[in-house]
Amino acid sequence: MNENRSTFTGKLGFVLTAAGSAVGLGNIWRFPYLAAKYGGGIFLLVYLILAVTFGFALMSAEIALGRKTGLSAIGAFRQLDKRFTWVGVLGAIVPFIITPYYSVIGGWVTKYFFAFVSGDAKASAGDAYFTDFIARPVEPILWFCIFIGLTALVVFLGVDKGIEKVSKFMMPVLVVLTLFVAIYSMCMPGAMEGVKYYLTPDFSKFSATTVLAAMGQLFYSMSLAMGIMITYGSYMKKDVNLESAVHQIEIFDTSIAFLAGMMIIPSVFAFSGGNEEALGKGPSLMFITLPKVFDSMAGGTIIGAVFFLLVLFAALTSSISLMETLVSILQDKLHWDRKVTTGAVLIFCILLGVPSSLGFGVWSGFSVANMSILDMFDFISNSVMMPVVAFMTCLVIGWIVGTKTITDEIELTGPFKSKKLFNVVIKYIAPVCIVLILVSSVLDVLGIAKI
Numbered sequence: 051m052n053e054n055r056s057t058f059t060g061k062l063g064f065v066l067t068a069a070g071s072a073v074g075l076g077n078i079w080r081f082p083y084l085a086a087k088y089g090g091g092i093f094l095l096v097y098l099i100l101a102v103t104f105g106f107a108l109m110s111a112e113i114a115l116g117r118k119t120g121l122s123a124i125g126a127f128r129q130l131d132k133r134f135t136w137v138g139v140l141g142a143i144v145p146f147i148i149t150p151y152y153s154v155i156g157g158w159v160t161k162y163f164f165a166f167v168s169g170d171a172k173a174s175a176g177d178a179y180f181t182d183f184i185a186r187p188v189e190p191i192l193w194f195c196i197f198i199g200l201t202a203l204v205v206f207l208g209v210d211k212g213i214e215k216v217s218k219f220m221m222p223v224l225v226v227l228t229l230f231v232a233i234y235s236m237c238m239p240g241a242m243e244g245v246k247y248y249l250t251p252d253f254s255k256f257s258a259t260t261v262l263a264a265m266g267q268l269f270y271s272m273s274l275a276m277g278i279m280i281t282y283g284s285y286m287k288k289d290v291n292l293e294s295a296v297h298q299i300e301i302f303d304t305s306i307a308f309l310a311g312m313m314i315i316p317s318v319f320a321f322s323g324g325n326e327e328a329l330g331k332g333p334s335l336m337f338i339t340l341p342k343v344f345d346s347m348a349g350g351t352i353i354g355a356v357f358f359l360l361v362l363f364a365a366l367t368s369s370i371s372l373m374e375t376l377v378s379i380l381q382d383k384l385h386w387d388r389k390v391t392t393g394a395v396l397i398f399c400i401l402l403g404v405p406s407s408l409g410f411g412v413w414s415g416f417s418v419a420n421m422s423i424l425d426m427f428d429f430i431s432n433s434v435m436m437p438v439v440a441f442m443t444c445l446v447i448g449w450i451v452g453t454k455t456i457t458d459e460i461e462l463t464g465p466f467k468s469k470k471l472f473n474v475v476i477k478y479i480a481p482v483c484i485v486l487i488l489v490s491s492v493l494d495v496l497g498i499a500k501i
């Protein structure tokens with residue numbers, strides 16, 4: 051059944067595709083606002099520690115699981131142990147929650163790109179521009195529909211080689227531009243305070259919620275705990291060194307997130323005088339501070355336009371692979387025609403995305419535990435479902451089928467250098483930490499107890 055499964059040409063092809071899916075709004079939009087909100091340096095430190103332990107172990111496990119079975123999440127878990135098929139199913143549900151709200155943000159990026167192209171750049175630097183925009187009932191929904199419509203169009207026509215070619219060109223440009231903006235914003239008066247905030251951990255700001263937020267971000271940014279890496283692994287050739295591929299994907303993804311933080315956090319300090327409230331802005335951080343940075347730059351309108359175009363591109367490549375995932379999950383199950391399935395997925399995403407968008411305006415009165423509708427979807431997927439999937443993955447691999455199933459697969463191309471670390475993380479550290487953190491932070495968010 052799997053003989054016809056297409057494979058990546060080699061390691062580079064694999065790493066670039068996996069990194070292309072990993073790098074998206076998670077790195078440029080989500081990471082900086084979380085870092086700003088959860089204490090700067092302490093968040094960064096926790097994130098980095100988690101990336102080289104949890105992130106490494108989980109990504110290796112998922113890719114190896116996919117390559118070993120040649121199947122996507124649901125099938126792969128079924129093959130490991132029939133009783134745990136549901137873990138694959140739960141993981142497969144996650145992208146159904148993420149895609150709609152991801153595309154709402156994608157719509158905001160589209161709007162900003164057009165604002166910069168159409169000479170509205172100056173206005174977009176105004177204090178209330180963003181909050182006014184997202185509070186409108188209709189306009190953000192129109193941009194959301196444009197973004198998701200574009201995504202669906204590509205998925206509808208079939209994702210072809212074109213996207214990969216463009217990514218290879220656009221991704222390096224994005225890195226250079228991010229570096230440039232980061233250096234520029236570090237040089238603004240008052241920005242050094244922000245650099246300090248971002249780089250020096252303040253241990254008094256440490257809490258279970260910090261760890262949970264960092265962990266959720268890690269899963270989100272590296273597309274873990276939702277079956278994606280299992281699917282990619284199933285396309286990976288047996289002679290590719292899995293361990294070093296995982297390292298490369300992680301380094302790439304983390305560097306871009308780090309740079310995005312460097313670009314945004316110091317400039318928040320420069321423009322707000324380091325006031326805490328400005329740091330806690332959440333999802334809107336990128337849209338409020340960056341236009342101000344561009345406004346203060348010579349030639350900022352052009353740089354801003356190019357910047358938002360690249361972010362838009364990174365967002366589109368990610369939303370395309372997200373939607374592609376939804377379509378293939380449904381097709382595997384229901385055997386519908388590809389075009390019909392894409393249409394159904396599009397309608398589903400619009401139905402779920404519209405409330406997320408309205409949650410910042412006419413439906414802002416509706417909130418659970420102080421979260422807007424979009425934040426709520428984000429919390430349920432990233433902070434609840436993905437940790438559960440990650441926990442179960444560790445449990446099944448570490449205790450039910452044995453880590454040897456996975457390490458043997460990784461050792462096909464030579465010794466597995468971090469085998470000890472992998473075993474210890476998967477069997478003990480990860481499951482214990484995930485449970486502790488998940489429970490304490492859910493209680494915290496629901497306001498039941500504060501740890």
Ligand code: TRP
Pocket residue numbers: 071072073074075076077145148270271272273276278367368369371372375
């Ligand atoms: N990792 C992507 C980002 O950082 C978001 C994402 C989550 C994703 N799951 C995915 C992208 C699946 C592609 C496929 O923005």
